[in-house]
Amino acid sequence: MILQAEGLTAGYRSRGRVLDGIGVTLAPGERTVLLGANGSGKTTLLGCLSGAVVPTGGVVAADGIPLQHTRRGLTDHRRRVQLVLQDPDDQLFSADVGQDVSFGPLNLGLSEDEARERVAEALDLLGIAHLGERATHQLSYGEKKRVAVAGAVAMRPDHLLLDEPTAGLDPDGVEDMLAAIARLEAHGTTITMATHDVDLALSWGTSAIVVTGGRAVQGPVAELLGDADLVTAAHLRIPWPLELATRLGWSTRPRDLDEVLRQLS
Amino acid sequence: MILQAEGLTAGYRSRGRVLDGIGVTLAPGERTVLLGANGSGKTTLLGCLSGAVVPTGGVVAADGIPLQHTRRGLTDHRRRVQLVLQDPDDQLFSADVGQDVSFGPLNLGLSEDEARERVAEALDLLGIAHLGERATHQLSYGEKKRVAVAGAVAMRPDHLLLDEPTAGLDPDGVEDMLAAIARLEAHGTTITMATHDVDLALSWGTSAIVVTGGRAVQGPVAELLGDADLVTAAHLRIPWPLELATRLGWSTRPRDLDEVLRQLS
Amino acid sequence: MGIRHGRATVSQSQELVRVITTIGTRHPGKDSAVHIAEGFLPVPHAVGWAVAAAPFVVHGVRATVRQVREHPEDRVLLAAAGAFTFILSALKMPSVTGSSSHPTGTGAGAILFRPPVMAFLSTVVLLFQALLLAHGGLTTLGANVFSMGIAGPWVGYGAYAALRRLRAPLEVQVFFAMALADLATYLVTSFQLALAYPDPSVGAAFAKFATIFALTQVPLAVIEGLVGVVLFRVLRSI
Amino acid sequence: MAFSIDAAAWGSPWRRIAVADKALLVTGTLVLDLLVPAWPGTLLVAAGLTIAAIASARVDWRLWLAALALPLTFVLTGVLSIALQVGPPAPGSTPWWSWGPLAVTAESVARAGTVLGRSLAGTCAVVLLAVSTPMVDLVDAGRRLGVPAPAMDIAALMYRLLFVLWESAVTIRSAQAARLGYVGLRRSVRSFGSLAAGVLVSAWDRSRRLEQGLSGRGYTDDLRTLRHVRPHSPVFLAATGAWLLALAAIGTYGSGVLG
Structure with a gap:
């Protein structure tokens, strides 16, 4: 399913317009990274795409069919697009992990048995089957983050939008999260993530969306993150492999350490 | 002032012992980075060093004089050692920025004029003089983090302990925070920071403390972060400049992009 | 520098003493003098107070259910209000005597959320206190709901409403609402104990219990009133 | 990590036992605790529940003791107040100490002792439920x-x-x-x-x-989630029945002997 936004505008009374005519495309098979400064509107854009935020203008469309912000339209949309917020405490409402993950499937109207199956599958994909009966408040931050993703995954969405899935995690936690994301992709889910970590964005993503001044630029990740003007305007930083390549005058765009080493040898 | 811990143990009944005989030294002129997995006890260690957490065993000493956990002893200690936690929202408890930063100075018994001076100085050092009259809940995340640091700086501590000062900030925000930290150092404050970002730890720090399994190892940052066994045991990652150097068989330990480039040319 | 070894071995009896003496610093809500502990009331009294509290609680539940049927989103807000009440009562308040004490928080709750809702929220809070903090009890739940969830909020709300009508400043309204709610809770508790142990008469026993608990509760009520004033000042400035 | 009773409940081996079964044990014990003669009835209750808690429910003994000590301030203040009488001692009482209108009599001390015992035993029962049953199960x-x-x-x-x-x-x-x-x-x-x-x-x-x-996440009105289904445990129910019967029997026998 292709998820698109066109001419999207959104804002809050207190802050003025945050998004000012944004068009983006999230296609199956792509790994899209969403980049921008704090407060640039990344989270608002994710909210619009997931249906949680009602835009003041423009459309969000799934496979070309515009999203209606009615109860019916939103219910249909949420079966296919799920958003996981940065702070897991904003989404986990149950003190019992398994119960929390079962919320989405039961809301879809599934039977208890089917819901149980979905819960087991989601916990498995996230690599946290052992946490099923644990208390939410006893989990580490990284575990909570994976439970929050499991809650979305249990809806079996086509698109999963993750806001800063690796923020606040230690290096091992980041690896676990990326491994879980890879399993979800193998399972057919298209992943989009917003992140501040430009090095991670470069090594993980294929397509990038850079949000700045209410507008968005979309393109291949190595191209956008290597564009010094864009990166400066968006208050970002050029990832080190691209910076290294530029400073050494290479014409290639290495994405990570291995590609840098290959080029050097 | 030299801040030290020896034989420090601390823990909670529900989780067992978190720190199990830890000895560390924070010396003036050093930039110490504190590294470890989520839940390894970094924050507990910072709490012990600042006096906020009462250890179950061992001592914390300032210039060799052991900290007494009496009202008097803690008051003296807190004038010299300040801790800023990761989440700024729970550390800003006044309605506006100036009021919040003045909380500490006024509690020190300073006059309103002196307190005002301290507030101005602290906001200046953090580069947020323009925020003095703003409401705390209207600030961006990065601004809040700097206000929280300003609140501690207004106490004019010798040692400032920062828990994840750059977490959740965009690349520009990280740069601003590091610039503010450099100004504080020039002002005579010794800075220690806990971080998950091993690349930042390597480029910023001089000394490192790695906490794992309730124990701590302290040493030069490039040495510890280049030690594959230690890094694996501590659930960390080797910073890319060190990984690159190892893979290329260099005998030097570059700390950042510039040093890598110098070595390459 | 390297890893340092060595840790003192603590004998089991030392450990026991340490656990018991330090629990207050690690455990919220160690000691408040106002909740009647488990086993303190004879069966007729336990049942009687439960019956007396029931109509208020049922009314509170109905009011709450009606509210969230109309505004489903209020579910989370009301839960947050209840959680706030619990946390406030679990925090150690500054005290004059040096003994640790906790606010009841019912005065603030009554002003912010009205007494019927507080009857329901306080019941849940008291149940949580009994089961999470071993504070209060199950057979004494009815009596404690009556003093903390009904008497306290209504007296506090009454003081607030009366002073508002008299156009007293907000600070004065809040101070008396908080302080009187706390005092009412403790006086009702003293009365409940006197009724259960009327030795030799209910009046004399009430005077006795009220006097003994007054040592801790009267300064506490004053401090709770002052805390309330600061609380509402901060809230107004936001 | 301040809520150690809650933490214990989530890891308790008794979590597998149906809440209804545990509730029968606890409420039955609480009621009998208030009805049987306090001495030695309440000591028996406290001892029995302590053994059950530590041997069967695997509660850390330090946590058990610490939790029992939590209501200590109220219990001591309350019990001492009951031991102290105000006004002229009732006719036929045995005064031990008096000062002005204040008096301590054998009867008032006995009453205080009764309340102390009931409170100790009752606290054991409530804490046993608390350390073996997380709040979500009760909800x-x-x-x-x-x-x-x-x-x-x-x-x-x-x-x-x-x-x-x-x-x-x-x-x-x-x-x-x-x-x-x-x-x-x-x-x-x-x-x-x-x-x-x-x-x-x-x-x-x-x-x-x-x-x-x-x-x-699609929240509209009720927060529907899966619930834990825990079958009744015949062994636990049988043990509970035997325990309550024994308590009742000792209570009846005790009141015959001790009046």
């Missing part, structure tokens, strides 16, 4: 008993938010203490007031954010 039991869903949803959300807000409260408090906010009564009261305000603001903020997070 599920409440739903099955027919308490209106919105009320149980609020209780469940309260339980969840409690831990989030407790973290905030602890952080605010230590941030205030670090900046000397609790030196002297005046400053302490001001700091505590702004701590309360901070927790309230954080409660509002959290509830608003959680509400948005939930609506993104």
